[in-house]
Amino acid sequence: MTKADLVNSIAEKAGLTKAEAEKALKAFTDAITDAMKAGEKVSLVGFGTFSVGDRAARVGQNPQTGEKINIPAAKVPKFKAGKALKDAIN
Secondary structure (H helix, E strand, O other), rough: OOOHHHHHHHHHHHHHOHHHHHHHHHHHHHHHHHEEEEEEEEOOOOOOOEEEEOOEEEEEEEOOOOOOOOOEEEEEEHHHHHHHHHHHHO
């Protein structure tokens, strides 16, 4: 499903125009992004939890040359599905 498909689905299910649905989706994703940038967890009961994890620095290897490279530490987004979402899929 693409973003356009998701906007169409939201518009249809919520009785909104496509423009309103796109604004709602953008506001939703912006709110989650801002919270995660601040290091907060976002929990949507029944759907899942968005959080930020830390990835440690490590040494990697370029597969073409075999050269060792240093990969810096990074923050990575995580999502853990909630029970209701898991049950709905299975």
